[in-house]
Amino acid sequence: MTFLELLTKYLGLALPNTPSVADVLKAIEAKFPDSKPLLDVALAGLAAPIDVAALAAAIPPELLSALKGRIDQRYHSGDAI
Amino acid sequence: MKAICLLCTAALLAAASFPALAQTAPAQHLPGAVKVAVGVNGVWLDGPVTDFAKDAEAGAVVSASLTPHVSAVGHGFYGFDGKYVRYDGEARVTATDVNDPNFNVYLGLRYRSGSTNAVRPSEWAPDAGVGWKPNPAWKHVIIGADAGYGLTTKNLISYAALRWQF
Numbered sequence: 001m002t003f004l005e006l007l008t009k010y011l012g013l014a015l016p017n018t019p020s021v022a023d024v025l026k027a028i029e030a031k032f033p034d035s036k037p038l039l040d041v042a043l044a045g046l047a048a049p050i051d052v053a054a055l056a057a058a059i060p061p062e063l064l065s066a067l068k069g070r071i072d073q074r075y076h077s078g079d080a081i
Numbered sequence: 082m083k084a085i086c087l088l089c090t091a092a093l094l095a096a097a098s099f100p101a102l103a104q105t106a107p108a109q110h111l112p113g114a115v116k117v118a119v120g121v122n123g124v125w126l127d128g129p130v131t132d133f134a135k136d137a138e139a140g141a142v143v144s145a146s147l148t149p150h151v152s153a154v155g156h157g158f159y160g161f162d163g164k165y166v167r168y169d170g171e172a173r174v175t176a177t178d179v180n181d182p183n184f185n186v187y188l189g190l191r192y193r194s195g196s197t198n199a200v201r202p203s204e205w206a207p208d209a210g211v212g213w214k215p216n217p218a219w220k221h222v223i224i225g226a227d228a229g230y231g232l233t234t235k236n237l238i239s240y241a242a243l244r245w246q247f
Binding site: 075076077078079080081 | 175
């Protein structure tokens with residue numbers, strides 16, 4: 001899983017028919033050629049595979065549980081109002 | 082106001098007396114993020130042109146939690162004094178404290194309409210509200226409040242709500 005896929009999955013950012021981040025970066029590079037080295041690093045970082053299991057193992061269990069609870073919070077009492 | 086108090090009391094007694102209702106309601110089979118609730122409102126309308134100042138309503142709410150912070154909600158309510166039907170659909174941004182998931186606030190944008198001049202014309206209305214499950218032991222009982230400002234009529238429709246959520 002890449003960092004971008006991680007963001008998309010866990011923060012609910014998946015939106016159909018929107019340009020990918022890579023496409024946006026390439027458009028910026030076309031307009032500002034001097035930014036290419038920086039954008040290449042950004043693109044490589046986004047595309048780099050992430051070991052989610054190793055990342056999760058490095059986070060303290062209490063913090064991971066709190067984060068998961070916040071991200072997974074799908075129940076809203078206000079939805080009934 | 083008396084009608085509102087009687088309706089709220091009746092709804093509370095019904096909620097305490099029929100826990101089995103939640104076990105057999107069709108909403109039991111909906112995906113976990115889709116909820117159905119029934120309830121009553123005390124509603125107030127305030128604006129440049131009003132046919133009623135306050136009323137008591139009964140109706141239902143269907144909601145879908147699309148992401149942890151975005152919900153789609155639809156309402157349909159009948160006003161007893163004004164004999165109208167008021168309905169809307171909206172998208173909301175919600176915030177719930179992870180340490181107290183029973184308390185929730187939201188900002189939304191709804192498209193509302195109704196059956197009489199008092200709750201028409203159809204219009205967009207930004208809104209804000211709060212929902213609270215006052216006692217976790219009463220897992221189906223939710224109270225809250227909402228206010229929506231019509232961009233066309235400049236009417237503010239606000240209500241205090243009592244819900245039984247399946």
